[in-house]
Amino acid sequence: MLLKAIHSRLAQALDQAASAGLLELNGITPEIKVEVPRDTRHGDYATNLALTLAKPSRKNPRQVAEILVEHLKDQMFENIELAGPGFINFKLSWTWLREHLDLILERNENFGQHERADSHRYLLEFVSANPTGPLHFGHGRWAVLGDCLARLMRTAGFEVATEFYINDTGAQINNLGASVQACYFGQLAAKGITLTAEEQGVYDAYTAEKSGNNKDQIRFYHGDYIQELAQKLYEEYGSDLQAEPVSLFCEQARTAILTAQQQELEEFGVSFDEWFPESRLHGEGAIQDALNHLHEAGVTEERDGALWFRSSEYGDDKDRVLVKQDGSSTYFANDIAYHWNKLRRGYDRMINIWGADHHGYIPRMQAAVQALGYPKDALQILLGQIVHLYRNGEMVKMSKRTGDMITFGEVFEEVGRDATRYLLMQRSAETALDFDLELAKQQSSDNPVFYVQYAHARICSIFRTAAQSESLAALAENIQGADLGQLIKDEERTLLVKLLSYPDELAFAAVHREPHRLTTYASELAALFHSFYKQCRVLDDKNLELSQARLALTHATRIVIRNVLTGIFGISAPESM
RNA sequence: GCGCCUGUAGCUCAGCGGAUAGAGCAGCGGUCUUCUAAACCGCUGGUCGCAGGUUCGAUUCCUGCCAGGCGCGCCA
Numbered sequence: 001m002l003l004k005a006i007h008s009r010l011a012q013a014l015d016q017a018a019s020a021g022l023l024e025l026n027g028i029t030p031e032i033k034v035e036v037p038r039d040t041r042h043g044d045y046a047t048n049l050a051l052t053l054a055k056p057s058r059k060n061p062r063q064v065a066e067i068l069v070e071h072l073k074d075q076m077f078e079n080i081e082l083a084g085p086g087f088i089n090f091k092l093s094w095t096w097l098r099e100h101l102d103l104i105l106e107r108n109e110n111f112g113q114h115e116r117a118d119s120h121r122y123l124l125e126f127v128s129a130n131p132t133g134p135l136h137f138g139h140g141r142w143a144v145l146g147d148c149l150a151r152l153m154r155t156a157g158f159e160v161a162t163e164f165y166i167n168d169t170g171a172q173i174n175n176l177g178a179s180v181q182a183c184y185f186g187q188l189a190a191k192g193i194t195l196t197a198e199e200q201g202v203y204d205a206y207t208a209e210k211s212g213n214n215k216d217q218i219r220f221y222h223g224d225y226i227q228e229l230a231q232k233l234y235e236e237y238g239s240d241l242q243a244e245p246v247s248l249f250c251e252q253a254r255t256a257i258l259t260a261q262q263q264e265l266e267e268f269g270v271s272f273d274e275w276f277p278e279s280r281l282h283g284e285g286a287i288q289d290a291l292n293h294l295h296e297a298g299v300t301e302e303r304d305g306a307l308w309f310r311s312s313e314y315g316d317d318k319d320r321v322l323v324k325q326d327g328s329s330t331y332f333a334n335d336i337a338y339h340w341n342k343l344r345r346g347y348d349r350m351i352n353i354w355g356a357d358h359h360g361y362i363p364r365m366q367a368a369v370q371a372l373g374y375p376k377d378a379l380q381i382l383l384g385q386i387v388h389l390y391r392n393g394e395m396v397k398m399s400k401r402t403g404d405m406i407t408f409g410e411v412f413e414e415v416g417r418d419a420t421r422y423l424l425m426q427r428s429a430e431t432a433l434d435f436d437l438e439l440a441k442q443q444s445s446d447n448p449v450f451y452v453q454y455a456h457a458r459i460c461s462i463f464r465t466a467a468q469s470e471s472l473a474a475l476a477e478n479i480q481g482a483d484l485g486q487l488i489k490d491e492e493r494t495l496l497v498k499l500l501s502y503p504d505e506l507a508f509a510a511v512h513r514e515p516h517r518l519t520t521y522a523s524e525l526a527a528l529f530h531s532f533y534k535q536c537r538v539l540d541d542k543n544l545e546l547s548q549a550r551l552a553l554t555h556a557t558r559i560v561i562r563n564v565l566t567g568i569f570g571i572s573a574p575e576s577m
Numbered sequence: 578g579c580g581c582c583u584g585u586a587g588c589u590c591a592g593c594g595g596a597u598a599g600a601g602c603a604g605c606g607g608u609c610u611u612c613u614a615a616a617c618c619g620c621u622g623g624u625c626g627c628a629g630g631u632u633c634g635a636u637u638c639c640u641g642c643c644a645g646g647c648g649c650g651c652c653a
Contacts, residue, residue, distance in 0.1 A: 035593065048595060051633075061633080084596055085633070130653080172653065306651055317580080317649080324651040331653045359581050360648045385582065386646080426601095427590065430582060432646070434589070439602090445615050448601065454615050465612050508593075520591060523600070534608095534617045554612095577615065 001100075001503040005076065006034050006045055006090060013071035014049070022067045023057050030056070036501070043081060043089030044497050050086040061086025097496050098484040104499060104556040105480055112503050112563050117157030117510075123347035124150050127265070128165040131258040132176045133223055137435070140268070140408040141387050142353045144424040147270040148515040149351075149382075151568050156510030161347070164265075165338065166277040168254055170331070176257075177250030179220040182206035183230030184241060184249065193239050223405070229253055264409045268417060269570045281337050287329050290337035290372075291322060299371045309336075314367035336368045339379065343369075348378060351513070356383045356430075382513055385432040387424070392438050415440045418571040422449035425569060426519045448523055452561065453574050455526040459558040460575040462538050466551065471541050475548040479555055486549035491532040496553060498528050502560050506568070515568065522564050529557050 010032050017023045030052050037046045050065035057064055065082045072080050078093035104111050126146030129139050146162065153160045185203040189195055195203070210222045220226075233241060233252060241248065262275070281287055291307070294300050299310050300322065307323035309332075322333040342350055350369075354361070362381050369379045389396040389406060396406055412420045414437060423440055426448065427433045444450060466476040475482070487496070502521070509517040538550040565573040 033593085033595095035595085037596075038592090038598080039596065042596070046596090048634095051595080054633075087596070167653075170653065304651085308651095321651045326651080328651090330651065334653095355647095356582065357647055362581090383582075431590075432583070436589090439589085443602080446602065447615085450615055451601090454613080458613055458616080462612050512593090516591085520600080523591095527600090530616055531618090533612080537612070539612050577613080 002045070002092075002500050003034050003504045006047075007032055009072065009074055009076065010034070010047060010049060010068070013068050016071045017067050023053070023059075023064065025053070025056055037087075037089065040494070042083060042087070043079070043091045045090045045092075046083075047088050047090075048086070050088060054086065092497065094485075094487070094493070097493065097500070098487065100500050101484055101487075101496055101552060101556055102480070104559055105552065108559055109563060109567075111559055112506050112567070113155055114157035114503065114507060116159070117507075120159070120349040121347050122153065122158055122160040122349045122351060123163055123342050123345075124153075124160055124351045124353075125163045125165055125342075126353035127270075128167065129261060130167045130172055131254045131261065132172050132221060133257065134225060134407040134409060135261055135264060136405060137387050137389055137408050137411055138355060138384075140412065140420070141424050141429075141433075142355070142384055143265055143268060143270045143408075144421050145382075145384060145429055145515065146353050147570055148421075148425055148568060149353075149510075149513060151570060152506065152510045152515050152518070153513075155567060156507050158510065161273045162271075163274040163276055163342075164272045166258060166275060166279075168258075168277050168279050169282060169334075170278075173250050173254060174246065175219055176221055176253050177246045177248075178202070179206065179222070179226045180229050180233070180253045181246055181249040182220065183227050184233055187230050187234040188239055188242060191234075191239075193242070199242070225257070229256055232256075268412055269421070276338075278334060278338065281334065281341065286341055287334055287337040290340045291329075291333065293340065294322070294336070294368075294371055297371055297373070309364075309368065309371070311364045311367035311371075314370045316363040316367045320364050332364065332368075335365065336372075339365070339369060340372055343372065343374060343378070348374070350379045351382060352379070353382045353384055353429075356385045359383055380513075382429060384429040388432065388434045390434055390436040390439075393436065396437075411435075411437065418453070419444070419447055419449050421569060421571050422447075422519065426516055428514060428516050448519070449571065450577070452522045452526040452565065453572070454577055455529045456558060456561045456565065456573045457575060457577040458533060459529075459554055459561070462554055463551075466539055466547075469539070469541060471544060472539055472547060475544060476551050479548060479552040482548040482552040483545050484549050484552060486546045487553060489536055491528075491535045492550070492553060495525075495528045495532045495557065498525050499556055499560050502564070506564075518564055518568055522561070522569075525557070525560065525564075529561075 014023070014030075014032075018025055030049065032047065032049055034045055034047045037043060050061045050068060053064045054061040062082060062085070065086045065088050069080050069082055069088060072088070075093060076096045077090050079091040081089040081091070083089050107113075124146055126142045127135070127139050129135055135143075150160050150162045182202045183206065185195055185199045186206070189200070189203065206220050209220050229252070233249075265271070291300070294309060299313065301308055301310065305325040306321050308319045309322050311320050312318055320332055321330055322336075323329055339350065359381075365381070366376050366379055370376055389411070415423075419440055423435065424433075440447075463476055466472040487493070505518065505521045509515055532553075536550060538547060538554055540547050562573040565571055
């Protein structure tokens, strides 16, 4: 909002200067960049336009800046300064700032919400864990990232739907069912029920593998949850399932685990518009459809008894197999079918969040999207780096073989929803992050999330106090009628400028798909408020006009903090702490 | 070997080609008779991995090295 206003004012000034013959642009349309300077002495906003214009106009940058400044005069600015090698520094006028404080109050929970940003329909796919076990902590990171990114992009004016892809077919589901079945046999044996030799063999193989005696490839899952599932099945059905095929155990386990994942994510505040099972694709013959489509596009060929996609023609390292020699489709082929399905559902922009260990998969998937007839950027992949769990400075070891691991649910139960979300969101996705469980809890008093929440609670407390005073209560009820001319102090001004930059910061974070940027903003905003609170007493029955103006500023701060906490981060904005 | 990510204060990490590189934690020292001290104010702390290049200007872009992580299946 602010950037746009300054930007268009600059463009206008540039136009005027050029048509007055003061600046020769020689056909160049310069990119206008406006930024917030690091040093507050350099104004609220600054531009380097004169520096970039120096060369094409063949003038020295300070000369160019002088010409621009002449044409920039506007009541929006209190001061426009030429500084350093040719920077133009802007200081916004109080008049302008006060008008826009009113705007925050008016728009309230919609302050920060942008108009429709483009005409694309985005599908954001994330987590997409296999239903073969509990979510691990890495999933938690993707869940937070995806959920916040969706909220962020929607607020920035993008049309976004979210989706969880359920990998519910293939070998891993069979292994899951077989594991539960084996444990079920173990349950029966423990109750003195006689097993057939075959059943006993399955159970023995399971225990052998778990104890590490089996040197073969791992075929079973060994987490405690497998035992629990088997036990539940026994409690519900007794020995009735003894003769049932593995497929029944697959289905039972799949459903139970999926339900648990859904509940956990729901409790964590992450919801999806769609839970899309891979099995649906198989049922609809979508994989064959996709293969046919690629065949018609002329990008496949048979080689060595398999069907290949010539992905190298689209920038991949090498060609990839779609149908194996045994006639079954590869995971890649299934994934192509899935993405084609997304496109045909009308989503022309797909964003997937993947673990960084899948990065080698990106070129082939983008090749497929192009072969299907869509531009490469129809698919954007966000890679998230790993999370290392620590406890008291020691890395928490996880073993896939024994299923010994801390689940995501355990972490968020232990640390709490708000802190877990905030701590995971603070870092850019492409940075591996260390998460110390003890630190996350013990930090609680100095935790950044509480720092921001505390600012909100403080504001609410001010309004509670005001409501108890007869003279102040009426003013607090009618803050839109405040005389904002009472606001003159630096702390008030800095806070207000920060509030007004919220829509810009939000849009920037959304376009870059980097929700973590807003945690920095939220911290800075909270710090400015705390500082204001210390310097500028809000409630004063001897100066009602000033009190009312400060209440207006305070309420505007509450609006922005609340919007970012609840709207973007999905965490609570407590009224008291 | 090839590819991707990372390297910034004691620790965890922000940082959009700009001006004297930041925050939190840790450490040291101040501030509550007044709206919540989960706060505020000050101090200490840096070869932005190393070396080149592009640029008026590089932590930021490019190249090469060094270090750490990950990936290079007719697995999913």
